[in-house]
Amino acid sequence: xxxxxxxxxxxxxxxxxxxxxxxxxxxxxxxxxxxxxxxxxxxxxxxxxxxxxxxxxxxxxxxxxxxxxxxxxxxxxxxxxxxxxxxxxxxxxxxxxxxxxxxxxxxxxxxxxxxxxxxxxxxxxxxxxxxxx
Amino acid sequence: xxxxxxxxxxxxxxxxxxxxxxxxxxxxxxxxxxxxxxxxxxxxxxxxxxxxxxxxxxxxxxxxxxxxxxxxxxxxxxxxxxxxxxxxxxxxxxxxxxxxxxxxxxxxxxxxxxxxxxxxxxxxxxxxxxxxxxxxxxxxxxxxxxxxxxxxxxxxxxxxxxxxxxxxxxxxxxxxxxxxxxxxxxxxxxxxxxxxxxxxxxxxxxxxxxxxxxxxxxxxxxxxxxxxxxxxxxxxxxxxxxxxxxxxxxxxxxxxxxxxxxxxxxxxxxxxxxxxxxxxxxxxxxxxxxxxxxxxxxxxxxxxxxxxxxxxxxxxxxxxxxxxxxxxxxxxxxxxxxxxxxxxxxxxxxxxxxxxxxxxxxxxxxxxxxxxxxxxxxxxxxxxxxxxxxxxxxxxxxxxxxxxxxxxxxxxxxxxxxxxxxxxxxxxxxxxxxxxxxxxxxxxxxxxxxxxxxxxxxxxxxxxxxxxxxxxxxxxxxxxxxxxxxxxxxxxxxxxxxxxxxxxxxxxxxxxxxxxxxxxxxxxxxx
Ligand code: SF4
Numbered sequence: 001x002x003x004x005x006x007x008x009x010x011x012x013x014x015x016x017x018x019x020x021x022x023x024x025x026x027x028x029x030x031x032x033x034x035x036x037x038x039x040x041x042x043x044x045x046x047x048x049x050x051x052x053x054x055x056x057x058x059x060x061x062x063x064x065x066x067x068x069x070x071x072x073x074x075x076x077x078x079x080x081x082x083x084x085x086x087x088x089x090x091x092x093x094x095x096x097x098x099x100x101x102x103x104x105x106x107x108x109x110x111x112x113x114x115x116x117x118x119x120x121x122x123x124x125x126x127x128x129x130x131x132x133x
Numbered sequence: 134x135x136x137x138x139x140x141x142x143x144x145x146x147x148x149x150x151x152x153x154x155x156x157x158x159x160x161x162x163x164x165x166x167x168x169x170x171x172x173x174x175x176x177x178x179x180x181x182x183x184x185x186x187x188x189x190x191x192x193x194x195x196x197x198x199x200x201x202x203x204x205x206x207x208x209x210x211x212x213x214x215x216x217x218x219x220x221x222x223x224x225x226x227x228x229x230x231x232x233x234x235x236x237x238x239x240x241x242x243x244x245x246x247x248x249x250x251x252x253x254x255x256x257x258x259x260x261x262x263x264x265x266x267x268x269x270x271x272x273x274x275x276x277x278x279x280x281x282x283x284x285x286x287x288x289x290x291x292x293x294x295x296x297x298x299x300x301x302x303x304x305x306x307x308x309x310x311x312x313x314x315x316x317x318x319x320x321x322x323x324x325x326x327x328x329x330x331x332x333x334x335x336x337x338x339x340x341x342x343x344x345x346x347x348x349x350x351x352x353x354x355x356x357x358x359x360x361x362x363x364x365x366x367x368x369x370x371x372x373x374x375x376x377x378x379x380x381x382x383x384x385x386x387x388x389x390x391x392x393x394x395x396x397x398x399x400x401x402x403x404x405x406x407x408x409x410x411x412x413x414x415x416x417x418x419x420x421x422x423x424x425x426x427x428x429x430x431x432x433x434x435x436x437x438x439x440x441x442x443x444x445x446x447x448x449x450x451x452x453x454x455x456x457x458x459x460x461x462x463x464x465x466x467x468x469x470x471x472x473x474x475x476x477x478x479x480x481x482x483x484x485x486x487x488x489x490x491x492x493x494x495x496x497x498x499x500x501x502x503x504x505x506x507x508x509x510x511x512x513x514x515x516x517x518x519x520x521x522x523x524x525x526x527x528x529x530x531x532x533x534x535x536x537x538x539x540x541x542x543x544x545x546x547x548x549x550x551x552x553x554x555x556x557x558x559x560x561x562x563x564x565x566x567x568x569x570x571x572x573x574x575x576x577x578x579x580x581x582x583x584x585x586x587x588x589x590x591x592x593x594x595x596x597x598x599x600x601x602x603x604x605x606x607x608x609x610x611x612x613x614x615x616x617x618x619x620x621x622x623x624x625x626x627x628x629x630x631x632x633x634x635x636x637x638x639x640x641x642x643x644x645x646x647x648x649x650x651x652x653x654x655x656x657x658x659x660x
Binding site for chain 2: 008046049053061065083090105106121
């Protein structure tokens with residue numbers, strides 16, 4: 001049985017949990033007795049943290065809008081399109097015409113890279129996240 | 134928060150204001166129950182008789198938006214009766230005369246009238262909080278989501294400093310964070326006015342340091358906040374990149390948010406589901422869930438913790454770290470990181486407060502910042518012996534009543550918030566079969582008297598209207614809520630509470646006033 005020690009994705013308490021992985025699928029969540037805050041407890045949200053991971057609604061490909069619907073595109077094209085458009089806007093109207101909303105659900109490393117990309121890439125401090133909501 | 138979650142269990146008095154920890158933060162509530170078992174007094178201030186209030190020793194069912202009158206009245210009484218910590222105030226805090234002058238206007242009787250709480254109860258609570266050996270304050274969005282949210286927080290800090298309830302193990306101030314890495318997103322500089330580690334963007338020396346580290350010229354003027362960016366979308370803001378946030382459901386007055394998002398020249402949304410916000414995007418990038426990532430989260434007690442990858446992202450989706458590396462490189466930046474660990478090394482190098490954080494040290498128990506170097510053990514509680522600025526400062530909290538009060542046309546107080554089975558905009562929890570079974574449908578809580586008044590019962594549907602728009606929801610009749618008020622959770626896309634909310638902001642923190650606006654209710658015959 002493969003148990004991966006990680007952190008609950010829901011609230012700011014940050015309880016430790018163990019994801020049980022079978023054949024590449026997270027099938028169950030267990031509490032972590034050694035975690036300094038949770039000490040083997042989880043709330044109803046923590047206990048069910050594995051349930052949305054493999055949901056069929058997950059997005060599985062970059063999508064570009066064509067008319068009213070979305071079409072799949074490759075990662076290379078998606079990355080190029082994103083930067084061509086955003087750098088184009090910054091070139092035309094100035095860096096402050098671009099903004100970025102980072103995420104309280106993403107990791108520290110991702111938040112760091114996100115604000116670095118916005119600040120250094122576009123010459124603007126228009127970066128924030130939904131802390132207040 | 135100033136202290137650690139498990140320290141709460143040792144507090145002699147816990148003053149909880151504007152937080153329904155029993156539903157939003159159940160594990161923290163466990164520590165509060167432990168304090169009660171040891172004989173501590175639990176005081177709850179909330180307009181609703183929430184699950185926390187039901188389990189408290191004293192519940193103050195306060196008139197919405199009158200937190201400052203209550204706290205000012207308490208402080209006035211504490212000063213008048215000499216219950217405050219004179220030694221602490223003299224040695225460690227400036228501005229006592231300003232505070233005294235401010236509370237002079239707030240007799241307990243005047244406070245009692247504004248908050249509709251008996252003066253004797255205010256006196257009693259003030260005395261218990263002040264006289265306990267160690268008292269803690271716990272607050273959440275019920276304090277911050279007001280037009281005077283920053284002033285509310287200031288008033289709480291003043292109260293704690295006045296009584297010397299900061300800087301010891303079981304005292305302190307506990308803001309409870311709603312989302313799992315709000316603390317980390319702030320710490321990492323996902324804010325318009327500071328770089329990682331709360332370093333000011335308009336400070337020349339700091340800007341020069343980051344220009345050196347990142348190899349690019351940087352802007353010295355603070356940027357726009359979320360709500361400001363969305364408001365100026367299509368005008369000042371032409372291009373927007375949104376990573377794993379859902380403002381089309383979470384922001385106030387979502388009808389306007391939708392118009393703003395639709396008017397952008399280019400919108401990129403990176404998320405794990407097709408959210409309400411992603412539907413407006415020109416380009417959608419499929420990101421990774423927590424189970425597909427390596428990295429760190431920082432919890433509400435400032436503890437860095439390791440997140441370990443358990444499974445692969447589905448299909449062609451990628452974890453957000455990998456996507457950001459591709460994007461940064463395409464923007465011409467040096468984003469040649471091979472592992473999130475390299476990013477942590479860079480963070481430790483450029484933000485002194487996290488200088489001693491390494492993945493190796495996080496392996497077992499994590500680390501609470503400040504942790505400036507590799508020998509530093511981390512900081513379980515702040516302000517021991519001295520404040521960061523040297524001496525603390527009493528700041529006068531100005532009271533601003535809610536910006537929209539009930540009137541003849543819209544006679545009810547409406548407030549929005551969270552409930553136990555769901556999380557934020559529900560993109561994850563509503564796809565969890567177990568959690569969705571707990572609460573499948575949007576609802577509004579109303580008092581039996583009010584239900585009788587408009588002729589509805591449990592499960593009937595009503596239309597709730599405000600000056601922004603209207604939604605249709607089922608009624609839950611409960612005495613938890615006072616007559617004259619209604620409560621709507623904001624997790625549900627089919628009945629978007631944020632169609633209703635008032636987009637006025639606190640001038641300092643720019644937090645929207647979700648906790649009070651005026652609404653009208655009608656019974657719905659046919660849907
Ligand atoms: S298990 Fe519950 S209390 Fe713990 S972090 Fe998750 S949501 Fe919060």
